[in-house]
Every structure is written in C-alpha cells, then in structure tokens.
Amino acid sequence: MDFSLLDQHIINGLVLGVIYAMVAVGFTLFFGVLNVIKFSHGDVLMAGSFAALIASLFLSQLGEFPTWLNLCISLLFAISIMATLGTLIAQHLVLPLRGAPPLNTLLITLMLGLAIREAVRLFYPNGSNPKPFPRLLPENSWIIGTMEIRQDTAIIIVGGLLAILILNLAIRKTRLGLSIRAVAQDPETARLMGINFKRIVLGTFALGSGLAALAGVANGLYYHEIIFDRGLFLGVIGFSAAVVGGLGSLLGAIIGGFLFAFLQTIGAIWFSVPAYKDVFAFVVIIMIMAWRPTGLLSEINSDRV
C-alpha cells in the first residue's frame, strides 16, 4: 500500500463523493415520491453539462463577460433547462405509467436515456468526441502546510456540499419539503389533506433534475472535458450509491455517494494495478447489499425523503 500524497488522494475522493452524492440524491428523491427508478438520470446530468457548455460558448460569442457571471448564467441556464426536462419526463413518461409494473418505468427511462445520449452525439457538432469545458473557476493553488489544493477543486467541493445541504434543509423545513415528504409517506392520504399530488411529483422531478444539472456542470468544471456517454457510468454509480445508502433515504444517498468514492480511492491506493479499483468498490457494495438488502439506512429507520 502506498500512502504518499495521502492528502491529494483525500481531495480526489472528496470531489468524487460530492458528485456521486448529488446524483444519488436524485435517484432517492424520485424513488421516494413515486417508487420509480428513473434510469435516464445520468444522461440528464450529461445533457445539463452540455446545456451549460452551449450557454457559456454563446455568452463568450456575445462579448467579454466576467467569468463568474458567465458561470452563473450558464449554471442557471443548465439547471432551468434540466428542471424543465425533468418535469416533462415526469408528466409524459413517468406519471402515465403509474399503474403499470415498475419495470415498465425503468425500461422506458432506460430507453429515454439512450435517446438523450444519442441525440447529443448526433446533433451536437462532432458530438462523438470529447468536448473541452470552459475553465470558469480560478486555478490558483492554496498551500496549507504540505498540502496543495487548487481553488477550483475547493469551490466544487464546497459548492456541492452546500447544494446538498440546502436541498436537505428545504426538504426538512419548507412547506414544499413537507408536502414532498407527505406524498412520499402516503400519496392517498396526502391527497386527502389537500396536497396537489401531481404538482408535488413534478416539483420533485424538477428538483432532482436541476441537481443533476449542477452535478453535470461540476463534473465538467472538474475534468475540463465532457463527452456524450459520461452519464451512463455516473448513473450506475449514483444508483448503486442510492441503493446501498437505502433507496428513499436522503441521508443514505449522501452516505452512499461518499462511501463509493472512498472505496474507489482506497482501491486505487491499495492495488498496484489501479484498474481494479472499480471492481473492488463494486464488490464491497455488493457485500454491503447482501448484508443489508434495504440499504445502510433502510426506510424503516429513517424518514423517507
């Protein structure tokens, strides 16, 4: 085992954890309110990063904008477009299938994910190639003791954690959050209490998809590169993280995301052949799922969404 540059490994793991947690939270939200697994989530994330890329390129065509303004506008654009897309998916694909077996929703969103992926590849110019993502964050480094951390990395970690925290607070403290939790616990009773079921479902999908867009932009800013098929792998990891944390539990999804990133990082340090790190991470996840099939924080122990 090689622990040199451990601080750097920790920072790498934290960024991965934040991105995975944001994806996992989306899966858990959708499962919480409607008991559905929306497999196009990773591709919505990818589409979000492309939306931000388009907005950013468009802005730089218009003239000289300060980079922070460019970032804010691109981010808002990506989030609003993906929130709208999420609402449309919920309204036209997920809600009409509410009476059907859950496998149908899973399949239809799986196919939708494929359609989104291929659409980006075919309609974005030279869409099969990796695209450089604009560098919109400061790239200076802070040196704390022997540790060196770049400002953009720090901003991504802090920004992602803040977004998850705010979402958590919104679910716990606001009226919308209360309604979401009510629908999650018992849709029929929630309806009887005067909660507009459809609006809450659409709202939840908008929220989850907006968060996916944020994760997509964070991913682009971190790697400086986006590609049409990135969503596939992130979707699988986010879904595994949500399941291992306890599908339906918000805190579980966050724990699951960080756990997965931690396992990957440990795997990479541990093995001399780093290609084993994903195998290692998934094997451990499988073992945890065999040990606790309903997840680390199962629905019984924790508040659902």
Next chain:
Amino acid sequence: MGALMNRILLIMLSLGVFLFGCSSNETDLVKIAFIGPLTGGVSANGIGGRNSADLAIKLANADTSKKYQYELVVLDDECKPNIGIQVATKAAADSKIFGAVAHYCSAVAVGTVDVFHKFALPMIVWGAVLPEITYGNDYPEIHRVNGTMINQNDVAARFMIDQGYRNWAIIHDTTDYGKGHDKYFTESIEKYGGKVLGRFGVTADQQDFNAELTKIKALKPEVLYFGGITPIGVRVRTQMDRLNIPALFQGTSGIISDAYIEGTGNLSEGTLAFREGDSAERLPGGKMFLTKYKEMEYSSPPEAYGPFAFAAANLIIRAVEAVGPDRKKITKFLNQIKDHNSVIGKISFDDNGQNMVPLITKFVVQDGKWVIWEASDYQSGQRQLSR
C-alpha cells in the same frame, strides 16, 4: 400549381430511379465492405476512414475505364470485439462482397481475423496496429496497409532517448492495444537505457485518473507515456494539469487525431506522438487525396488514418479489376503486391500480408496542429519541450 409541380417532380424522380437502376445493372456490381467504429468514443476516426473508403469507391465509379461498378457496404464495429465479429460475419456471408477494408481498433481486428479466414474473404486492415493481427496467424486473407506498433515504439524510444529523457511513467489501457504498446515501448526503452518508474493499466472507458496520476506525481517521471486512444488520452492530459504534473506527454498513433487537440485545447501544445507512414500532405498522392476529399464536402475530416482506408479500398478495387470478382483470386493477387504506388507511399506485403512501411513519422502539437517534428519550431530550437 404547387400540386402540379409536386406531381411532375415525383414523376421525374421515379423516372430517375428507374433509369439509374437500369444503368447500374449494365455493368456488374461489386460490393466492398468497410468496417470501423462509427459510434462511440473513437467514432471520429471511424467516420474519417468510412468517408475516405467511400471517396475511393466514388472515384472508381466515376472512372469510365473501370470494368465494374462498386458499392460500399458500411458496417459499424463500435470498437467492440463482439460487435466486430457479428458484422465481419455479416460481411463475409454476403456473396456479393469481395473484399473488406476493416478495423481501426486492434482489440476488434485480432478477434475477427478468424472470421475472414473461415469465409475466405480477403481483408485489408486500415488502422489497427497490434502486431498479432498479421503476425499471429498465417491466414492468406489478412493484409494490413499501416505499420505495427513494434516499429512505432522502437522509433519513439530511440527519439526520446536522443532528446535526453531517461525516466518514464506509463499509463496504458488494458485492451490488447494498450497492453501491446506498454510491452513494446518498455522493451525498446530499456534496450536504449531508459527506465520505467511505474506502469498503470486503466480500463478503456475510465473517467477519473486522479488516483493514478497522484501516484505518478509521487514518482516524478520526466515523461508520461500514454498507450491508448484519443478519448482517454484527452482525459489523462487534462487531469495531469489539475495535479500540476510537469512531465512531458508522449502518446502513440492512437491519439493522432483532430479530436485530441479539440478535447485538450491549449494543453495539447508540445504533445509528442508517432505514426507509421508519412503525413498525407507530404506524399505524392496526398494532395490529390485531400483535394478530392474536400470536393466531396464530407461533414467531418479524414482524420489520421483516412489515407490508409483510401489506399486499402483502392487496392481491393485494383485487385477486382485485375482478376475479377473472385475471393480466392483476389487474395492471391493481394499477396503478390510489391511496390504498389499509393497515397500512403509504396505498398509491399510480406509473407504475412504486412505492408513493410519503412517510415515512422514523428509528430508534435504546435499551435493546435499536429506538425511533423522536422518542420516544427521544437526541432529548430525556437520552442522547448517541457522537462
């Protein structure tokens, strides 16, 4: 009026189709298969190759002295061995197909050679560089117009040592392609007195290389050698920058593409890579190829291996013209090719069907373009490679 025009147009169109159908029946139609990755991460190269083979077919059909009419059957191997075997079988089972211009990805080609041999379909590899594709069997059907990674890595190692570099870290993908590059580069570099400090195998669709690169940072190599193809090459290069790794980035023929430069932007400056054959611009037929390619207004560039696909398609056309549509005779004809003039220079096949291209060209990225080393500011001393 509009309706009348529409009707006239419709009649004319159907008449056109009718006439066209007739005319193509007059001469015999010979089909040639093109197989390459048209979807997925390396599809830019596949599409460039497809367009180039298509160009060869179109030029042959426009040439009235040709005895046959040609049709290109385009198949997508997705750079996946299982899909490759499916489409190769599909091509081989079509009795109207008399030759194949096949494969950019080594991992696919090494799996399909058995299929081509079983169905006796002559094929010419246009991009895959793994030595075993031609040297791992004695199938007469298998040929290759591009060189192998053995020559490529030997020239690369010699050149880098001459530039004064001594220590390497290697990242390679764990397909046969990446493993081959790792093996042959290591052999050559150790022969010339260089040292490999650490090697890291990564999966071909990996997104995050920060863990591997953090380990490499601790090793402090002078050069990071990357054995793999464009998409992960782009990722490794951009993520190197995040971790402030000052090492020089050295790639293989797998990253010589416009997509690498587009994906890495300014970071591509000073990247080195090596490829068999000369660059299209400097070859006798290269200008003609590039001009004709431009005239056809394809939506994407030919990429690095387009000229090889063009040359391979032309070889098959030439074989059909010489011996007629007969798979066995075409195979025999191809095996006797010596000093054949082509857009990629002279082609001569050895006993294994391997083109004995003597030349390996060195490339460096300068101002967002792959420039031949000898013509670059780096060679003349105006710019310095990173150390």
